[in-house]
Amino acid sequence: MTHVRSSVVVCLLAVLVSGCASGEPTKGSADPPPTSPTTVTPGSPVDLPLDAYSGTGQVEVLLRAQELLLRDCMQAKGFRYEITNAPMTRATGKNLVRRPYGLTDRAQAAEFGYHDPRAIAARSRPTPTAGPPSDAYMMALHGYTVDKPGTTAGGCMKQAIDRLSSDLDETTATLVGRLTEEARSRTADDPRVDDAVTAWSRCMAGRGFRYGSPTDAESAAWPEKPDAKEKATAVADVECKEETDLAGIWSTVEAAYQHRAIEQNAEALQHVRALLARRAARAADIVAEDTET
Amino acid sequence: MRHGGTRRALSALALALTATLGVGVSSAAAEAYGDYLTATKIRTGPSTNYTAVGVGYPGHGVVIDYAYSMAQNINGNRQWNHHTNLTTSKVGFSSDYYMDYEGWFWLYL
Structure with a gap:
């Protein structure tokens, strides 16, 4: 099967079913939800349906x-408390x-293999x-205190x-996160994703790397600093994901499970x-008041 | 530039500064502000062996007050950040690998 690469588009399912929940996720059918094809641009952020409810835009x-x-x-x-005027989260945080x-x-x-680039490169911080x-x-x-x-x-x-x-009580505040994790868990068990992971594993084997899943490769016992073997494995990992469209298939299926969760809740x-939104408005008022004084 | 040192040296410095400045007189410390990159357990200590007291999710917001730099390795990152979840008020440690932030805080070995 040929996978067409293009810019990021997630096709949204248009089914609307009203749901009613008091903060605990509503569980619906166990059948895998239908999907519309999507593609993922390598290295680019992916928008998923539940992101709109997460509050990340207001952080x-x-x-x-x-x-x-x-x-x-x-x-x-x-006491003095130092204020920073730098952006709180990096623009590329996504x-x-x-x-x-x-x-x-x-x-x-x-460059970094599976290592976190931020742990290797020094962060710039205020003095x-x-x-x-x-x-x-x-x-x-x-x-x-630090000791206690x-x-x-x-x-x-x-x-x-x-x-x-x-x-925002804890149950309400964590609802979106719990629904996201539940959708992710169902996605990992979905036969469509399973097939894509198998295809990825076959691609890796064809290049001389034996791993059952990307998680297995990422969590292997790599050295303290990335060596040539780790980098070669990570590069093969990314290339095989492109070849099999694993990220696109995964995102498509995950979006479908998230849509179902949204419908049911x-x-x-x-x-x-x-x-x-109310919290963001309160926060905006506090910031605006401080700017005016 | 990241700062670090032993806890004993930093405690001694803190005592000296307090003696010089006087108790409660305009001492200040820096903290970092940010968010979680995915669902992240908040633990009572800097490794997955410690009890989880809650879970942080993207959108909750965090304030990091200090960190340990040589704790459990998570994808090549040995730093664990002590922080407050600004939505649930939970306090504890999470791996630096799962957090994004800007700012400065004290880093202990």
Whole structure:
């Protein structure tokens, strides 16, 4: 079968079925959902249906507002809190999203193998102007110290989170993530994906690399720093994914399962979306207020 | 530029600074802001051997306050970040491999 490569397009299923859920995912038919073909441009981000409900588009304003609230709270307690004006998440952050089929960037594979490029290349960070945090500082900011960290936020951090996200209980806040993971799990077990992984494995074997799946290759016992063998394997991995369109097939099937999840949890997802929009509006107001003063 | 050092050396420095500056007088520390790159467990320590107290998802937002640089290796990345999930308020460690952020925080060995 020939797979046509073109720019990223995910064809959306148009079936609309109203669903009703109180925060726990609604489970529907176990039959694999029908799909429309899609292709993935190697190394490019892939948009999936549930991304629209995840709040990732609002993270930047949320982080900015959080930072301002922390500054104000810490100042009120007699501490300085440094503000950064740099973007909170990199513009190319989407390219870093950890997709379940692994590497698709040939240039990254050739240079870093399966290693995280960020762990090898130094990150640029602002120069600190003070020493490590004192216990008093940590208690005011977080409600814990480095020696005795807690498992929930306290101090100014908790106050800021409550101001922005108090109407987002944990079940609601994690619904989209849980639906995403469930769709991913079903995708991994889908016979269409299984066939694509088998084709990938056959392609790898033809090049002299014996792995049952991209996960097996990525999680092999590679050395501390990528060597020639790791890089060659990673490059073959990416090329075989292109040859078999594994990423395209995987994304297509995953999108179909996500569409089904959206249909079956429509009401709950609209509720999540409304709460996230309200939070983003609150955050935007805080940022705007600070800009005006 | 990433900064690091032993905990003992950093603690001694912190004590010296506190003595110089006085208790509660405008000391400051930096933190990094960002998000998760995929569903990521938040653990009580810097490896998968520690208990998970929650899961972070893309869109939740994080603030990282410190990290350990020589913890469990995840795809060539040995850094584990201690952070707060800004949506669920959970606090703990997650692998740096699964997080994206900008900013600076203290890095312990």
